[in-house]
Amino acid sequence: MRLSRYFLPVLKEDPKEAQxxxxxxxxxxxxxxxxxxxxxxxxxxxxxxLNRIQQIVNEEQIRAGHVPVLMPxxxxxxxxxxxxxxxxxxxxxxRIKDRHDRxxxxxxTNEEMITDMFRAHVSSYKSLPLTLYQIQWKFRxxxxxxxxxxxxxxxxxxDGYNFDLTKEDALHAYNRHMVSYLRTYERMGLxxxxxxxxxxxxxxxxxxxxxxxxxxxxxxxxxxxxVTELKLGDRSVDYDNRExxxxxxxxxxxxxxxxxxxxDEGIFAEVPEEHRRVARGIEVGQIxxxxxxxxxxxxxxxxxxxxxxxxxxxxxxxxxxxxxxxAIIEASHDDKGIIWPEGVTPFPVGIVNLKQGDAATDAACDxxxxxxxxxxxxxxxxxxxxxxxxxxxxxxxxGLPWRITVGPRGLANGVVEVTSRRTGLSEEMSAExxxxxxxxxxxxx
RNA sequence: CGGAGCGUAGCGCAGCCUGGUAGCGCACCUGCUUCGGGAGCAGGGGGUCGGAGGUUCGAAUCCUCUCGCUCCGACCA
Numbered sequence: 001m002r003l004s005r006y007f008l009p010v011l012k013e014d015p016k017e018a019q020x021x022x023x024x025x026x027x028x029x030x031x032x033x034x035x036x037x038x039x040x041x042x043x044x045x046x047x048x049x050l051n052r053i054q055q056i057v058n059e060e061q062i063r064a065g066h067v068p069v070l071m072p073x074x075x076x077x078x079x080x081x082x083x084x085x086x087x088x089x090x091x092x093x094x095r096i097k098d099r100h101d102r103x104x105x106x107x108x109t110n111e112e113m114i115t116d117m118f119r120a121h122v123s124s125y126k127s128l129p130l131t132l133y134q135i136q137w138k139f140r141x142x143x144x145x146x147x148x149x150x151x152x153x154x155x156x157x158x159d160g161y162n163f164d165l166t167k168e169d170a171l172h173a174y175n176r177h178m179v180s181y182l183r184t185y186e187r188m189g190l191x192x193x194x195x196x197x198x199x200x201x202x203x204x205x206x207x208x209x210x211x212x213x214x215x216x217x218x219x220x221x222x223x224x225x226x227v228t229e230l231k232l233g234d235r236s237v238d239y240d241n242r243e244x245x246x247x248x249x250x251x252x253x254x255x256x257x258x259x260x261x262x263x264d265e266g267i268f269a270e271v272p273e274e275h276r277r278v279a280r281g282i283e284v285g286q287i288x289x290x291x292x293x294x295x296x297x298x299x300x301x302x303x304x305x306x307x308x309x310x311x312x313x314x315x316x317x318x319x320x321x322x323x324x325x326x327a328i329i330e331a332s333h334d335d336k337g338i339i340w341p342e343g344v345t346p347f348p349v350g351i352v353n354l355k356q357g358d359a360a361t362d363a364a365c366d367x368x369x370x371x372x373x374x375x376x377x378x379x380x381x382x383x384x385x386x387x388x389x390x391x392x393x394x395x396x397x398x399g400l401p402w403r404i405t406v407g408p409r410g411l412a413n414g415v416v417e418v419t420s421r422r423t424g425l426s427e428e429m430s431a432e433x434x435x436x437x438x439x440x441x442x443x444x445x
Numbered sequence: 446c447g448g449a450g451c452g453u454a455g456c457g458c459a460g461c462c463u464g465g466u467a468g469c470g471c472a473c474c475u476g477c478u479u480c481g482g483g484a485g486c487a488g489g490g491g492g493u494c495g496g497a498g499g500u501u502c503g504a505a506u507c508c509u510c511u512c513g514c515u516c517c518g519a520c521c522a
């Protein structure tokens with residue numbers, strides 16, 4: 001993408017309403033525009049990141065054997081009366097009436113609707129296990145939206161629901177989600193720690209939240225420092241192998257890690273003092289096992305092998321897709337701007353043309369741009385007629401992990417400059433070598 | 446929802462107390478110079494001062510109502 005033809009409205013000054021760094025940088029980097037309290041438009045750069053995150057979430061869900069669907073944002077109140085949550089949910093739920101005075105709501109979550117979908121089409125244990133998920137906009141009418149997309153009212157969320165015959169099967173689904181989530185967050189360059197949590201309005205017995213450590217986090221967290229060193233890495237996990245999946249979950253949940261809701265000073269005191277940590281975290285996902293709470297209330301049953309009608313065992317699982325962008329920025333930035341992990345960056349690399357209009361420099365940038373494209377890498381090429389300082393400042397702000405700088409001085413020696421946004425270190429090399437280097441970096445991402 | 450604020454050019458702000466021709470910086474446009482870390486000079490465009498009512502010869506400024514937004518707290522993905 002040529003910057004001269006793009007829509008990237010960066011701001012030089014800090015918008016006054018943005019208090020935390022991710023909100024500030026998202027506004028300054030031209031990623032989002034607030035439309036009303038807690039409701040945002042996504043501008044091209046922000047949309048690219050949002051799409052990248054959705055892509056990773058989709059890939060990991062499908063890898064785990066889960067099946068994508070898409071449900072409407074607007075739901076009928078009747079469905080929610082069946083589960084009893086229409087009255088239980090409170091003013092956080094946005095209620096709407098259509099022209100026929102029918103009561104509707106903008107879904108804050110989808111347990112009822114998915115259960116309705118399930119009961120309409122599944123009637124035998126032979127169809128189980130089944131996990132359906134979607135990535136869809138939700139609305140929760142927060143009393144006080146703040147921190148940009150980290151706590152908006154409208155937000156994009158991946159919500160998944162498992163249907164199983166037995167509790168053991170449902171707990172395997174729970175574990176499978178935990179592993180798939182760990183992999184999902186790692187691909188985004190995040191360390192997200194599963195922590196024992198409270199079930200809140202979803203209800204249920206077993207639940208973990210995934211927390212990204214950040215000073216601006218909304219939750220106080222208590223953990224054993226060794227938990228942050230655990231990595232899934234390249235290991236392949238067979239999602240159908242219960243023991244293997246369970247072993248990974250045990251590995252990641254044995255060390256102490258809890259939010260303030262479930263924190264226990266007594267148990268925490270048993271963690272060796274040098275490993276004990278108290279910090280803050282941003283919640284980027286949560287998994288629940290809740291058994292037959294919704295299936296019983298809504299008559300979602302299957303015929304068992306013994307020929308009996310039994311309510312299905314369920315759980316639900318969420319990833320805060322839009323809020324993840326805020327969390328990633330909170331975890332990865334410096335005083336000049338964002339530093340995107342390669343996995344989620346809007347563009348893999350930026351090209352800075354230091355002398356726009358100079359025939360040799362323009363031609364070199366052009367060749368570089370095409371060479372990268374031939375490797376499947378779409379560069380953001382700053383071809384504006386701006387001074388070097390302005391171009392560097394823009395690149396630093398929007399945080400592309402790699403920058404290739406092309407100027408007459410380097411071209412005279414046959415080199416361009418490749419700079420890492422994260423380390424700030426530069427290397428001079430031929431344009432061909434630069435293309436090869438960037439291509440190698442992104443080969444496995 | 447309790448408390449505290451703010452709405453003046455795209456963004457950040459001054460002007461309001463003490464009523465009298467709407468300003469500054471950045472951004473934008475034109476020209477010249479400059480050109481490897483947010484350039485300099487000169488010129489220029491852009492506002493029903495959030496909205497409605499009222500007081501007054503006269504309201505951005507005073508009064509009433511209203512809408513929107515932000516911050517602290519409680520609550521929450």
